[in-house]
Amino acid sequence: MDTAHIREIRSVIARGKRWDLAFAIVGIVCLMIGLLTVAALFVDMAVKGLPRISLEFFTNFPSRRAESAGILSAWVGSTLVMVVTAVTAVPIGAAAGVYLEEYAPRNWMTDVIEINITNLAGVPSIVYGLLALGLFVYQFGLGQSVLAAGLTLALLILPVVIVATRESIRAIPAAMREGSYALGATQWQTVRYHIIPYSMPGILTGVIIGLARAIGETAPIITIGALTFIAFLPSPPFQPEPPFLSFEWLFAPFTVMPIQMFNWTSRPEAAFQVNAAAAGFILVLMTLAMNGLAIWLRYRLRRNINW
Amino acid sequence: MLPAVFLRAQGARRVEVRHPMLDNPAMTLPAAVSERLATRRGRVLRERVIEFVLFLAASLSVFTTLAIVYILVSESVTFFRQVPIIDFLTDTQWTPLFDDAHFGIMVLVSGTLVSSLVALVIAVPMGTIIAIYLSEFTTPGIREFAKPLLELLAGIPTIVYGYFALLFVTPILQWLIPSLPGFNLLSAGLVMGIMIVPTVASLSEDAMRAVPAALREGSYAMGATRLQTALKVVTPAAFSGIAAAYILGISRAVGETMILAVAAGMQPNLTWNPMEPAATITSYIVQVALGDLPHGSIGYQTIFAAGLTLMLVTLVFNILGHMLRRRYRELY
Numbered sequence: 001m002d003t004a005h006i007r008e009i010r011s012v013i014a015r016g017k018r019w020d021l022a023f024a025i026v027g028i029v030c031l032m033i034g035l036l037t038v039a040a041l042f043v044d045m046a047v048k049g050l051p052r053i054s055l056e057f058f059t060n061f062p063s064r065r066a067e068s069a070g071i072l073s074a075w076v077g078s079t080l081v082m083v084v085t086a087v088t089a090v091p092i093g094a095a096a097g098v099y100l101e102e103y104a105p106r107n108w109m110t111d112v113i114e115i116n117i118t119n120l121a122g123v124p125s126i127v128y129g130l131l132a133l134g135l136f137v138y139q140f141g142l143g144q145s146v147l148a149a150g151l152t153l154a155l156l157i158l159p160v161v162i163v164a165t166r167e168s169i170r171a172i173p174a175a176m177r178e179g180s181y182a183l184g185a186t187q188w189q190t191v192r193y194h195i196i197p198y199s200m201p202g203i204l205t206g207v208i209i210g211l212a213r214a215i216g217e218t219a220p221i222i223t224i225g226a227l228t229f230i231a232f233l234p235s236p237p238f239q240p241e242p243p244f245l246s247f248e249w250l251f252a253p254f255t256v257m258p259i260q261m262f263n264w265t266s267r268p269e270a271a272f273q274v275n276a277a278a279a280g281f282i283l284v285l286m287t288l289a290m291n292g293l294a295i296w297l298r299y300r301l302r303r304n305i306n307w
Numbered sequence: 308m309l310p311a312v313f314l315r316a317q318g319a320r321r322v323e324v325r326h327p328m329l330d331n332p333a334m335t336l337p338a339a340v341s342e343r344l345a346t347r348r349g350r351v352l353r354e355r356v357i358e359f360v361l362f363l364a365a366s367l368s369v370f371t372t373l374a375i376v377y378i379l380v381s382e383s384v385t386f387f388r389q390v391p392i393i394d395f396l397t398d399t400q401w402t403p404l405f406d407d408a409h410f411g412i413m414v415l416v417s418g419t420l421v422s423s424l425v426a427l428v429i430a431v432p433m434g435t436i437i438a439i440y441l442s443e444f445t446t447p448g449i450r451e452f453a454k455p456l457l458e459l460l461a462g463i464p465t466i467v468y469g470y471f472a473l474l475f476v477t478p479i480l481q482w483l484i485p486s487l488p489g490f491n492l493l494s495a496g497l498v499m500g501i502m503i504v505p506t507v508a509s510l511s512e513d514a515m516r517a518v519p520a521a522l523r524e525g526s527y528a529m530g531a532t533r534l535q536t537a538l539k540v541v542t543p544a545a546f547s548g549i550a551a552a553y554i555l556g557i558s559r560a561v562g563e564t565m566i567l568a569v570a571a572g573m574q575p576n577l578t579w580n581p582m583e584p585a586a587t588i589t590s591y592i593v594q595v596a597l598g599d600l601p602h603g604s605i606g607y608q609t610i611f612a613a614g615l616t617l618m619l620v621t622l623v624f625n626i627l628g629h630m631l632r633r634r635y636r637e638l639y
Contacts, residue, residue, distance in 0.1 A: 016532035020444075023534045027440025030433045031453065034508075037501050038460050041471045095364035103358050104365070116368040122555060124562020124621065126589050127375060129596070130614040134378035138602055155371055162368075186350060188357045209462070216464025219564035219589065223596045223610075258466040258565075265470045265569055273474060280467045291462040295455045 042284065049277030057278060061231040062260065066271030071279055073230040074260035077146070078215060080234065080249060081256055084150020085157065085214050086207065093158050093210075094196070094203055097165025102191055121159040128156045129223025137224050144225040146234065147250040152220050157210030164206020168199035201301050205294045212290035216283060218258035229263070230255040257283050379618060382611030389605060395612070401575040401586070403609045410609065412616050414577040418492065418585035419620065422567055423560035425496025425581050426503055430556050433500070434507025435542075435549065441508070442515035443537040454509065461505040469569030472498035477570060490572030490584035499566050507556045514548020515541050547632040554628030558621050564589035588617045 060070025096117075104110040132152035142148040172195060180190040234252030257279060264276035387395070390410045398411025437457075441450050477494040481487045487494075518541050526536040542549065572584030573594040586594070592610045600606045 016535070020533045023436075023537075024440065024444050027436055027444055030436045031440065034433065034437065034460070034501060034504050035456070038463070041463075041467065041475065044471070044475050045467070092364045092367060095361045096367065099358075099361035099365040103361055113365050113369055116372050119625075120368055120371060122558045122621070122625070123375070124558070124564070124589065124617060126562065126564045126592055127379075127614055127618060130592070130611060131371070131375045131378050133596075134382060134611070135374055158368065158371075162365075186354055188354050212462050216462075216466065218464070218466045219568075219593060222593050225596055258464055261470065262466050262565065262569065265466070265473060276470055277474075280470050283464055284467055287462050287464055288459060291459050295458060299455065 042281075045277045045281045045284065048274055049279070049281040052274050052278040053281070062229055062255075062263075063231075066269060066275055069264075069272075069275055071257065071260055071282070073233060074255050074257045074279070075282075076233055077230070077254035078256040080146045080254065081149045081153065081221075082211055082215060084147060084250070085153040086211060088151060088154035089157050089161050089210060090203075090207055092154070093161025093206070094165050096158070097162045097169060097203070098191055098195065100162070101166050101169040102187070102195060117159050117162055121163075125156055125217055126219040126223055128152055129220030131155070132220060132224045143251065144227070144253055145251045146254045148224055149221050149226060149254065149256070152224060153214040153217060156217065156220065157214050160210040160213065161203070161206045164209070165199060165203045168202020168205075169195060171202070172198050201297060205298050205301075208290050208294040208297070212287045212294070215256075215290070216258055216287050218256075218262055221256055221259060222262070226259055227253055227255055257286075375618075379611055379615040382608050383615045386605070386608035386612045390612075399577050401577075401591075404606050408605070410612075411577070412588075412613065414575045415586055415588045415591050415613060416616065416620070417577050417579060418567075418571065418575075418587040419561055419589070419617075421579055421581050421585065422492045422496040422499065422563075422571060422587060423557065425493060426499035426560040426563075427553075427557065429497060429500025430503035430507050430560070431553060434504045434552070434556065435511055437504065437508040438511035438515060438549075438552075439537050439542065442512045443533060443541060454512070457505040457509050461509070463502075465502065465563060465565040466569070468498050468502050469495075469566040472566055472570035484582070487582055488572075488584055490570065490574075491582055492567075492571050492585055493581040495567050495570040496581060498570070499560055499563050502563075502566070503556045503559055506559060507552045510552035510555060511545070511549045514545040514552065517548065518544045543635075546635045550628055550631045550635065554625060557624045557628075561620055561624065562589060562617065564593055568593045588613045588620075 056068075057070045058075065059072055060068055061072050062074075063069040100110070100114065104113075129152065132148055132155075136142045136148040136151055137144060140148075142151075176194055176198065177190055180194050185193070230253060234249035234254060261276050261279040261283060264272045264279065267273070395410050395412050397413070398409050399413065400409035400411050401414035402409045441453055445453075472494045473490075476498055477487070477489060477491065480491075480494050480497075481489075522540055522544055523536055526540040531540070567587045568590040571587065571590065573586045573590050574584050575591070576583055576585040578585055591613055595606060595610045
């Protein structure tokens with residue numbers, strides 16, 4: 001082989017490597033654009049909103065004067081709605097996941113259920129709002145209440161909880177079930193004492209991710225007609241006199257953090273936009289913390305599993 | 308006979324497990340055993356009841372779908388009794404709450420399609436490039452770091468992106484294009500694109516990682532570079548998964564609400580120009596829900612008709628995606 005030929009081959013290789021390098025740079029740039037945009041979002045909100053965050057911001061009701069407006073009714077509303085969502089979505093989602101992994105026979109009905117869950121995960125959230133408006137608010141007569149909102153968001157995050165449950169159950173080796181059956185346990189005993197405890201961390205991860213999504217959801221809750229200006233709190237769940245527990249708060253009107261932020265963002269006055277930045281900063285911190293916790297939990301578990 | 312769990316593991320149907328002793332009438336059982344077996348009926352019943360309850364939980368998803376279809380269709384039917392479907396599809400005005408009411412859904416559909424298109428022009432190339440980079444070019448260390456970060460970004464509430472579009476991106480765009488109005492589809496679409504990038508990138512990357520290493524090794528053995536392998540071997544092999552990622556991205560863009568409600572204005576406007584403000588299907592629903600419309604009025608019914616249109620648009624894209632995936636599915 002003559003040197004000219006070798007030189008030609010080398011130049012082809014060098015050209016290939018240049019293209020590789022060029023693409024790698026483009027890849028890094030794209031990744032950076034994505035990350036920097038979000039960093040810009042975060043920094044922008046922090047710079048505008050942080051000076052506004054004080055104890056009063058958490059303990060004041062919304063107000064017509066931007067300086068004294070706070071997020072008390074919003075964060076209390078968000079918390080109550082999340083409680084309803086979690087209490088509904090966790091048992092139903094875990095039960096559905098257990099059924100599909102441990103019980104479901106292979107037939108068309110199971111196929112229909114599985115396809116349904118996949119499709120529901122892709123339904124726009126505002127459609128859940130319309131469903132809730134027609135069904136919960138009017139047909140069930142729940143009105144624009146904490147309960148209606150909590151149930152709506154529970155339906156919304158059910159696919160997330162179901163998929164997480166199924167994934168973590170699938171990771172349990174068959175030997176665990178066989179050991180339990182060998183000792184004479186029934187199917188439910190096996191599920192109750194082995195499958196559910198072992199898959200608990202995975203279910204928990206799914207629940208946290210689902211709730212992190214639910215807490216930021218605005219559209220379905222606006223659609224059911226949640227108010228944007230609430231200057232009172234629902235009646236407290238605990239009372240000094242018997243029967244001590246009260247569930248009146250379930251039927252109270254409410255507002256939530258993202259709606260409060262939407263309300264402030266869509267006002268023309270700059271002072272309210274500062275409030276929006278502060279509320280957004282708190283909202284992002286909350287969702288990032290929840291998602292971060294879930295991701296950390298998942299990666300930790302993946303590393304620590306040794307059956 | 309094998310216990311049910313073994314048979315199920317082999318992919319067989321579930322079988323009833325019955326102790327052989329029970330089928331033998333000649334067998335006399337010791338008293339202690341027969342007493343324990345006497346509880347069997349109650350136990351079987353309890354198992355069945357529990358299985359049924361779990362089944363109900365699982366079938367809730369089917370009921371949800373049925374309820375969505377029922378609510379959207381039943382409210383839309385009353386709507387279409389008053390508004391002919393032809394007017395709904397061809398009218399060029401959307402003024403349902405005016406005295407001179409017009410119900411041309413294309414006005415809202417145009418806003419939805421334009422903003423989604425802007426978002427996809429950003430999200431599809433960026434998402435694909437990031438996926439290829441993470442899957443084929445980078446080290447496992449960076450990938451393990453970048454993937455959770457992308458998942459984290461996908462979790463930021465959309466109202467926050469809306470704030471960002473209106474109060475950060477729009478002023479920058481106005482500085483570049485002075486004639487741009489304060490509310491416009493462009494800024495909302497761009498931010499929506501950035502929002503969708505993590506979804507597209509993460510799912511496409513999963514699809515590419517699922518391509519067997521032997522295909523890559525074969526390509527490298529033939530002297531192909533990384534880029535050639537990535538573009539000509541891995542991407543075609545993973546295309547069905549990548550298409551699924553695109554479809555999910557489109558669904559998210561079409562169904563996205565808050566970014567558009569905040570940053571695109573809620574003025575119905577039949578336009579194909581992203582520089583203009585316009586309402587979308589979703590932002591119209593929000594706008595109506597924010598007001599105080601009586602239950603059962605024509606205005607109330609329009610949001611269900613709009614919702615039905617939204618579902619149908621999403622469905623069309625999903626069917627297209629399904630066809631695309633079947634067409635390009637690679638078997639290996």
